[in-house]
Amino acid sequence: MRTLETLHFDNSFARLPAAFYSRLSPTPLPDPYLVHFNADAAGLIELNPNEGGRPEFVGYFAGNQLLPGSEPLAMLYSGHQFGVYVPQLGDGRAILLGEVRTRSGERWELQLKGAGRTPYSRDGDGRAVLRSTIREYLCGEAMHGLGIPTTRALSIVGSDQKVFRETVETAAVLLRLAPSHVRFGSFQIFYYRRQHEHLQTLADDVIAHHFPELAEKKERHALFLTEVVFRTARLMAEWQAVGFAHGVMNTDNMSILGLTFDYGPYGFMEAYDPGFVCNHSDHIGRYAFHRQPQIGLWNLSALAQALSPLISKEAASEALDQYEPVFNAHYITRMARKLGFKEFQSGDAPLLVDLLALLQANRIDYTNFFRALGNFKQAPGEKNADLRDRFIDAAAFDAWAERYRARLLADGARDEERKNAMDRVNPKYILRNYLAQTAIQKATLERNYTEIDRLLTLLKRPFDEQPDQDHYAAPPPEWAKGIQVSCSS
Ligand code: AMP
Ligand code: MG
Numbered sequence: 328m329r330t331l332e333t334l335h336f337d338n339s340f341a342r343l344p345a346a347f348y349s350r351l352s353p354t355p356l357p358d359p360y361l362v363h364f365n366a367d368a369a370g371l372i373e374l375n376p377n378e379g380g381r382p383e384f385v386g387y388f389a390g391n392q393l394l395p396g397s398e399p400l401a402m403l404y405s406g407h408q409f410g411v412y413v414p415q416l417g418d419g420r421a422i423l424l425g426e427v428r429t430r431s432g433e434r435w436e437l438q439l440k441g442a443g444r445t446p447y448s449r450d451g452d453g454r455a456v457l458r459s460t461i462r463e464y465l466c467g468e469a470m471h472g473l474g475i476p477t478t479r480a481l482s483i484v485g486s487d488q489k490v491f492r493e494t495v496e497t498a499a500v501l502l503r504l505a506p507s508h509v510r511f512g513s514f515q516i517f518y519y520r521r522q523h524e525h526l527q528t529l530a531d532d533v534i535a536h537h538f539p540e541l542a543e544k545k546e547r548h549a550l551f552l553t554e555v556v557f558r559t560a561r562l563m564a565e566w567q568a569v570g571f572a573h574g575v576m577n578t579d580n581m582s583i584l585g586l587t588f589d590y591g592p593y594g595f596m597e598a599y600d601p602g603f604v605c606n607h608s609d610h611i612g613r614y615a616f617h618r619q620p621q622i623g624l625w626n627l628s629a630l631a632q633a634l635s636p637l638i639s640k641e642a643a644s645e646a647l648d649q650y651e652p653v654f655n656a657h658y659i660t661r662m663a664r665k666l667g668f669k670e671f672q673s674g675d676a677p678l679l680v681d682l683l684a685l686l687q688a689n690r691i692d693y694t695n696f697f698r699a700l701g702n703f704k705q706a707p708g709e710k711n712a713d714l715r716d717r718f719i720d721a722a723a724f725d726a727w728a729e730r731y732r733a734r735l736l737a738d739g740a741r742d743e744e745r746k747n748a749m750d751r752v753n754p755k756y757i758l759r760n761y762l763a764q765t766a767i768q769k770a771t772l773e774r775n776y777t778e779i780d781r782l783l784t785l786l787k788r789p790f791d792e793q794p795d796q797d798h799y800a801a802p803p804p805e806w807a808k809g810i811q812v813s814c815s816s
Pocket of ligand 1: 416417418419420421448449450452453454455575579580589591816
């Protein structure tokens with residue numbers, strides 16, 4: 328286990344040409360204090376968890392002192408925001424400290440988010456508010472608990488410094504961890520600037536570190552694109568299956584490693600509604616829940632275009648053509664497991680589609696329904712009242728349940744065996760907006776961080792029944808139904 332001073336930095340991104348970033352130090356945060364420390368994430372970089380209790384910790388992760396071995400920089404990128412190409416974005420408030428190499432050879436980039444202005448800040452203040460920092464911190468760990476690829480977070484350091492958003496809030500700095508923070512937009516900027524040598528350098532660097540098995544191949548760039556297509560397709564399938572809406576799927580928020588990246592106005596769907604838009608600034612619903620799979624492909628097409636100087640047209644379309652079959656295969660596998668089937672069979676699509684339509688028409692909580700479906704009893708004459716009572720149209724449920732029963736009988740699994748398998752794929756606990764909101768209110772109004780603690784513990788094991796925690800699985804109370812989440816963070 329390492330100390331703060333003995334983390335093993337090996338900053339490969341800082342060795343790339345100067346055109347890829349701006350070197351600069353974080354802006355000190357006045358009177359910083361520790362809001363939260365995530366011992367699990369510390370384990371990723373082999374940092375001794377006791378280091379979280381040292382007074383120096385706060386200084387380092389506020390950005391007030393530099394960790395020995397770090398070489399801070401802001402990364403350059405561009406991207407399509409809501410379909411419109413913006414020629415230059417870049418880390419406007421995030422600062423990459425460097426990459427820590429673990430003994431097992433893993434590489435984790437440490438990034439401070441909210442660490443002050445950079446040359447890419449445009450009109451922004453370079454800060455993040457405590458509210459949005461808590462949302463990112465909790466959701467990264469929640470997604471990880473669900474087994475969905477994501478960035479992670481090590482700590483939140485707060486300050487009473489005022490930050491002006493729709494209201495006056497206070498500043499905080501998040502320490503984010505990811506094997507790479509390279510985005511689709513990191514490639515786009517060099518394509519649009521016609522800096523093809525940089526494009527190739529970036530592609531080869533990403534391949535060397537994250538896709539080493541491709542490094543020696545002549546067709547490596549096309550294979551790399553194909554791999555990003557696979558990962559993105561699988562990620563979209565995971566999001567759809569769990570009911571997660573990202574909210575701002577701009578190409579600068581798309582990870583080249585297929586991680587859930589840059590948590591802003593995200594939301595987990597509660598009452599099932601495929602048109603769910605979690606970001607209230609998204610007036611046309613570009614990033615509505617049901618559009619995510621096609622947006623994933625749209626974004627990949629933008630990446631393919633950016634890589635076009637390195638890849639033939641044919642190879643690029645071949646790679647993109649894989650998206651739909653990979654997405655479909657992964658999605659139906661996930662949904663079959665959620666339904667308790669051993670595998671998805673050809674006749675299962677109408678059963679699933681009809682169920683989703685019923686959930687929508689009856690405004691039924693998506694997560695809780697699937698969790699409860701694990702208790703379905705196959706015995707003839709069994710009413711399955713706990714499920715049935717959720718439906719306004721009970722007759723419609725009965726008709727669907729008959730078809731479901733027949734399908735289960737064909738599979739031949741016993742109720743108990745099937746329930747055990749279903750409980751491992753249908754989470755009991757998700758990060759509902761109102762749960763995050765409660766933790767945020769306690770933190771911002773009372774400086775009380777116990778709720779962050781509780782949620783982290785809970786969401787680490789979202790599939791396990793946890794004694795006395797049932798209330799965390801409840802659908803939103805009345806006061807929380809109108810919570811809107813904006814891009815402002
Ligand atoms: P986002 O939509 O949060 O992913 O951010 C889009 C772009 O705006 C990125 O280039 C961010 O670095 C930048 N940005 C967002 N918030 C701020 C801020 N408060 N100060 C400076 N830049 C920001
Ligand atoms: Mg972003």
